[in-house]
Amino acid sequence: MIYCPFCDGQGVIYKAKIKNSDVQIYICDECDTVWKDQKISKDSSLRFEDIMKSLGLQPKWSELVEVDKL
Secondary structure, rough: EEOOOOOOOOOEEEEEEEOOOEEEEEOOOOOOOOEEOOOOOHOOEEEHOOOOOOOOOOOOOOHHEEEEEE
C-alpha cells in the first residue's frame, strides 16, 4: 500500500478512473487529495474538487470506477 503524504499514515492511495472519461487518478481515501500519476508527493498534488469541477462533475467517490488500492 501507498500512504498519503498529508495524512500521517492514515490515508491510503487508490488508483481510480473517473466515470465516462479516460481520466485516471490516484486519490487518498482520507483527504481526497489527487495525483495524476504514481509520483505521490506533496508537490504534485491536486484537489479532487478542482479536477471534478473541470469535468463538470460533482466531487464524489460515486463518480469513480475501477477503484483499487495501490
